[in-house]
Amino acid sequence: MKIKLLVLAMIMAANANAQLKAVAYKEGTQKLNGFAGVPKKPLRQKPGILILPAWMGINVHTKEVAAKLNALGYYTFVADIYGEGNAPSSPQQAGEKSGYFKSDPELYQKRIKAALDALIASGADKNNIVVIGYCFGGTGALEAARGGLxxxxxxxxxxxxxxxxxxxxxxxxxxxxxxxxxxxxxxxQKDIEAFQKEMKDAKADWQMVYYANAVHAFTEKEAGNDNSKGAAYNEKADKRSWEHFIVFLEEIFSK
Incomplete structure (x- = not known):
């Protein structure tokens, strides 16, 4: 019975991901390849969610997130930050490539802006956009705020x-x-303290939620469940963070 349910879940996920459309776009001369998702029943304001992947680039998880949000009525776009031919093939390469963008935030912001334009081109309202990101992509989400996008x-x-x-x-x-x-x-801890000071200095409307017993990559099932490795999936933190995220969206798009 469990095997049948697992197969059914895999089929449903595959069908959901199949609704995503591959989109070629550019930032400057760099060709990029992302994925756009158009909801069958868009919400009234045509809100869009830009999804920034973790350091290995677009994966199954980010596509599943896009499909879940499409089902809720949101337009989605999964961004390609590295560009065609530049995807890392190992964690070492991912560390080097993501580090390059972290050291050049203006370039990172340009890649995010290009993906935002692609999201809007797919049908989302340009004034009703939220950017989310995982790990390296989470840093990118903050850069979208810092860059005044x-x-x-x-x-x-x-x-x-x-x-x-x-x-x-x-x-x-x-x-x-x-x-x-x-x-x-x-x-x-020094990064946490500096970030919180940055938010206070910026007079930002900000929230920070901590999840007990959760390490890095707690939403990524592919990370395994061994906390001692520093990155591991945590089902409770995954579910709770999703709920906090949905409440955040409802607050933003309630008007």
Whole structure:
């Protein structure tokens, strides 16, 4: 019985992902390949959710998230940050490539803006957008806020919070939600304190939620369940963070 249910779930996930359409787009001269999802029954405001993947790039998880949001009436777009031919093939490469964008936030923001334009081109209202991201993508969601992109909210799932200390804390107009594993070893306390100071200096409307016994990548089933590795799936944190995210969306798009 369990095997049948598992097969059914896999079929349903495959069908949901099949609704996503591959989209080629560009940032400057760099060709990018993302995925757009158009809801069968869009919400009245035609809100859109831009999804920024973790450091290995677009994966099954980000496509599943897009499909779940499509079912709720949101337009979605899964962004390609690295570009065609540049996807990492190992965690070491992913660390190097994601580190490059973290060290060049203006380029990261340009790649995010290109994906936002693709999301809007798919049908989403340009004034009703939320950016979410996972791990490296969570850092990108915060960069969308720091860069003053036209978005109503940003959400970081187990993302990096730090930025170069030489960057001045500017004002942040968009709402910010950070969903954080309380035991995440990859986000040092100094980054947490600097981020919270940044939000206060920016007079931002921000929230930060901690999840007990959760480490990095707590929404990623592919991460396994061994917390000692520093990155692991946590079912309770995954479900709770999704619920907090949905409440955040309802607040933003309730008017």
């Amino acid at each position: 036209n978005v109503k909210g940003v959400v970081s799932f187990h993302g990096g919070l730090g930025k170069d200390a030489s960057r001045v804390n500017g004002s942040i107009a968009t709402k910010v939600l950070v969903l954080h594993g309380a035991d995440d070893p990859y986000v040092p």
